Amino acid sequence: MNQQRRQILKGVGTAAMVAVAAGAGLLKPGAVFAADWNKAAFDAKDVAGALSGLAASGAADSDQIELDAPTIAENGSRVPVKVTSKIPGTDHIILLAEKNGTPLLADFTLMNGTDSFISTAVKLGATGNVRVVVKAGGKVYTLAKEVKVTLGGCGG
Amino acid sequence: MSMSRREFLQVLAAAAASGLVLDSRSVLAGNLPAHYYDAPPAGNVSFLHITDVHAQLQPIWFREPNINLGIGSMAGQPPHLVGEYFLKHYGIKPGTADAHAFTYLNFEQAAKVYGKVGGFAHLKTLVDQVRGHRPGALLLDGGDTWQGSGTSLWTNAQDMVDACIQLGVNVMTSHWECTFGADRMSEIINKDFKNAGVDFVAQNIVTNDFGDQVFKPYVMKEINGVPVAIIGQAFPYSTIANPRYMVPDWSFGIRDDSMQKWVDEARGKGAQVVIVLSHNGMDVDLKMASRVNGVDAIFGGHTHDGVYQPVPVKTPNGGTCLVTNAGSNGKFLGVMDFDVKNGKVAGWKYRLLPVFSNFIKPDAKMDALIKKIRAPYESKLNEVLAISDDFLYRRGNFNGTWDQLILDALMAVKGADAGFSPGFRWGTTILPGEPITMERLMDQTAITYPYSTLTAMKGEQIKGIMEDVCDNLFNPDPYYQQGGDMVRVGGIQYTVAPNSSMGKRISDMTLNGKAIEADKTYKVAGWAPVAEGASGAPIWDVVAEYLRAKKTIKGVKLNQPKIVGVDKNNPGIAKL
Structure with missing residues (x-):
C-alpha cells in the first residue's frame, strides 16, 4: 500500500475521480464542465430516450468492448466501472444504468489518439444492467452486465 | 444401536491397533471401522484443511441439513444432496459413523452412539497423527474461524488466534474475521501471525482507492522438495453480507481475472501444485474452477457443506480442478494427498475425516490452553x-x-x-x-x-x-x-x-x-x-x-x- 500517495490525494476530495481522469487527458474539459450539456439525454426516463438523445440508438452487441463491473455491488452509491474499447476510432464511451430513474450516467468524449479506456464510479438505484455504448466511426456498439444491488446482511 | 460387550472390546482393540490412543473412559458405545483414522499417505505433497470452525474449541453436536436445495444446473449435484440421497451418491452404508457425520439421519439416536464432534484438543491429536505420516504437510484454515462463540467475542478473537497457532495452522484466509474490524484483523496478521510464521493470503481484498493488494495474494512453500503455491480467496461479499463500516477501506469481490494472473505468476515461479484456499462457497468455487486455468484444487468453505469427495471440474484448457468443501464447526479435517511426478500432479487421494471426540484422546497442551481461555468465563x-x-x-x-x-x-x-x-x-x-x-x-x-x-x-x-x-x-x-x-x-x-x-x-x-x-x-x-x-x-x-x-x-x-x-x-x- 502506498500511504504517501493516499495522503496526497486525500485533500483532493470528491472531485478526485474526474480530476484524475481529466488530468490524464482522457476527457475534454468541455465534456466535464457541461458547456454543451445534453439535457434531453440526461433527463430521459428510459434507455431508448437517452440513446436517441445521443444519436446512439440501434447498437449491436460487441465482443470488442470490455466491461469490468462487480456482479454484486458492495455499495450501490459508488459502483466502480471500467471500460476498455478495442474498436478503432472510438470517440464516445457512454454509460447507462438501465434501472435508474434517469438511466444515462455519463458520456465520455475521447480525443483522437487517446486510449479508449475509462474508469469511474457510478450510482445504481436497483439491480439491473450497466450498459456501455461505444461510438466509433459513426457506428454504435454495446455491451451490458447485470450488477446486483442488494440490501445486504444475512450472509454466512 | 446397541452393542454387545464383545463387540465393544473389538472396537477398542481395532481403534488401539490403528494407532490412536483411546480415552477409554469417554468411549460410550460407538463403532468406528478398523483403521478409521489411519489415513495412510498416498503421495508426496499433502494438505490438511479446516474451515468454518466458528470458534468451537470444545466438542459439540452439529446436525447437517435436511434441506439444501440446488436449483438450475446445481440441482441434484454436490453439495446439494441430503440424507439418503447423500449416502446413495457416495455409497455410504446407513447406520455407520460416516452416515452420522455427513447427514441428519437419525441424528438424536446416532449422536448418543457416536458422541460429540470436533474440539480443538481432539483435532490437535488428529492433525499431529495425520501429519506424522506426511512430512512437510501444510495445514490450511479457510476462515470463519475467529467468530461464533462467547469466548471468541469476549477475547476479541484472541482465543482462536492462540488456539490456531498452537494447532499448527500454516496459511489462512477470511470472512467473519472482518467483523472484528480492519484494525484488529491487521493487528493479528501483522503481530501474532507474523511472529508464529502463519501466512494470511487474500488475492481478492484490495484497497477501495487504488485497488492495491491489502494482504499477500498467495504464498509459495516447499513440500518434500516440491514447490507449491497457496492462493487466498476471501469471502467475496464481506462488505455486503456483513457491515461495510467494519472494513471501510477494503473492496472484495470474486475477481477471477486477477486470480488467473496470480496462478500464472505462481506457475511462472515454478509452483508444481497450485491450491486456492477459498471462502467463496461451494457453488461459486465450482464456477470459478471452470473459468480459471492452472489450479489443481480449491479447498473451499463458507457454505458449510461436508462434501465427502472432491468434485472434479473441467478447466477452460481441458485440465482438472478438484473442488472440496470441509463442513463446519470443527467437525471435519480434510486430508488431500497429491502424488506429484515430473513436475505435476499425477494422482490424488482425499478424505474428509469426521472428528469424533470420543475416539480421539485430547491433546494435553491444547486442552490446557482451552481450559485457560475458558477459566475467566466459565460461570457465565x-x-x-x-x-x-x-x-x-x-x-x-x-x-x-x-x-x-x-x-x-x-x-x-x-x-x-x-x-x-x-x-x-x-x-x-x-x-x-x-x-x-x-x-x-x-x-x-x-x-x-x-x-x-x-x-x-x-x-x-x-x-x-x-x-x-x-x-x-x-x-x-x-x-x-x-x-x-x-x-x-x-x-x-x-x-x-x-x-x-x-x-x-x-x-x-x-x-x-x-x-x-x-x-x-x-x-x-x-x-x-x-x-x-x-x-x-x-x-x-x-x-x-x-x-x-x-x-x-x-x-x-x-x-x-x-x-x-x-x-x-x-x-x-x-x-x-
Whole structure:
C-alpha cells in the first residue's frame, strides 16, 4: 500500500475521480464542465430516450468492448466501472444504468489518439444492467452486465 | 444401536491397533471401522484443511441439513444432496459413523452412539497423527474461524488466534474475521501471525482507492522438495453480507481475472501444485474452477457443506480442478494427498475425516490452553437459561428450530407482529433434555453487531427484503449468490418458489391467517443490522430474558414456508 500517495490525494476530495481522469487527458474539459450539456439525454426516463438523445440508438452487441463491473455491488452509491474499447476510432464511451430513474450516467468524449479506456464510479438505484455504448466511426456498439444491488446482511 | 460387550472390546482393540490412543473412559458405545483414522499417505505433497470452525474449541453436536436445495444446473449435484440421497451418491452404508457425520439421519439416536464432534484438543491429536505420516504437510484454515462463540467475542478473537497457532495452522484466509474490524484483523496478521510464521493470503481484498493488494495474494512453500503455491480467496461479499463500516477501506469481490494472473505468476515461479484456499462457497468455487486455468484444487468453505469427495471440474484448457468443501464447526479435517511426478500432479487421494471426540484422546497442551481461555468465563458460559425438551438445530435452507426459538423470543420480548432472523449457517445443536446454557446461546448469536431492532415496515417492504435474500440463495448464477440461508421468518407464513426469478419467488404471505397488505404497516423485530449506527439490546440478552422466564422449552413450532415449483425428487430436500 502506498500511504504517501493516499495522503496526497486525500485533500483532493470528491472531485478526485474526474480530476484524475481529466488530468490524464482522457476527457475534454468541455465534456466535464457541461458547456454543451445534453439535457434531453440526461433527463430521459428510459434507455431508448437517452440513446436517441445521443444519436446512439440501434447498437449491436460487441465482443470488442470490455466491461469490468462487480456482479454484486458492495455499495450501490459508488459502483466502480471500467471500460476498455478495442474498436478503432472510438470517440464516445457512454454509460447507462438501465434501472435508474434517469438511466444515462455519463458520456465520455475521447480525443483522437487517446486510449479508449475509462474508469469511474457510478450510482445504481436497483439491480439491473450497466450498459456501455461505444461510438466509433459513426457506428454504435454495446455491451451490458447485470450488477446486483442488494440490501445486504444475512450472509454466512 | 446397541452393542454387545464383545463387540465393544473389538472396537477398542481395532481403534488401539490403528494407532490412536483411546480415552477409554469417554468411549460410550460407538463403532468406528478398523483403521478409521489411519489415513495412510498416498503421495508426496499433502494438505490438511479446516474451515468454518466458528470458534468451537470444545466438542459439540452439529446436525447437517435436511434441506439444501440446488436449483438450475446445481440441482441434484454436490453439495446439494441430503440424507439418503447423500449416502446413495457416495455409497455410504446407513447406520455407520460416516452416515452420522455427513447427514441428519437419525441424528438424536446416532449422536448418543457416536458422541460429540470436533474440539480443538481432539483435532490437535488428529492433525499431529495425520501429519506424522506426511512430512512437510501444510495445514490450511479457510476462515470463519475467529467468530461464533462467547469466548471468541469476549477475547476479541484472541482465543482462536492462540488456539490456531498452537494447532499448527500454516496459511489462512477470511470472512467473519472482518467483523472484528480492519484494525484488529491487521493487528493479528501483522503481530501474532507474523511472529508464529502463519501466512494470511487474500488475492481478492484490495484497497477501495487504488485497488492495491491489502494482504499477500498467495504464498509459495516447499513440500518434500516440491514447490507449491497457496492462493487466498476471501469471502467475496464481506462488505455486503456483513457491515461495510467494519472494513471501510477494503473492496472484495470474486475477481477471477486477477486470480488467473496470480496462478500464472505462481506457475511462472515454478509452483508444481497450485491450491486456492477459498471462502467463496461451494457453488461459486465450482464456477470459478471452470473459468480459471492452472489450479489443481480449491479447498473451499463458507457454505458449510461436508462434501465427502472432491468434485472434479473441467478447466477452460481441458485440465482438472478438484473442488472440496470441509463442513463446519470443527467437525471435519480434510486430508488431500497429491502424488506429484515430473513436475505435476499425477494422482490424488482425499478424505474428509469426521472428528469424533470420543475416539480421539485430547491433546494435553491444547486442552490446557482451552481450559485457560475458558477459566475467566466459565460461570457465565455455564449459566443454565432453560431446559430444552425439544431438538434444537439451525442448518437448513429455510428455518431451524433454534432460529424459531430466537424468533419466538424476539417477537415476544419486542411485542412484534413478525420477526426476521439472519440465515446464518453456524451454530451448534442441542439434544432433547439438555440445558440451554449461555454458552449454547452465544453459539447462535455471538457477533460484533448483535443489536436487536423493532421496525415499522410496510407489507411491500417485508416482501422486498424476503425476495432480496431469497435471490442471494437461489439466483441461478452462483456468482450472484452470497451464501447463507434464507432469512428466518417468524409470524408470517409464505410460499416460496426457488426456481422463479427475482421478485417472483415469495407469495401467499399471511399473518394469523390474514393476507399481508402491501400498504399496511407491521411491527417487525430483527437483529444483526448491517447499517452503521444501529442500536438495540444485544440479541443474546433478549433471548436469555425469554428463556429464563420460560424455564422449559417445549413444542417449538417450526414456521416453514410452503415450497413450490421444485421437483419432488430433488435430492436437496428430504421431508422429516
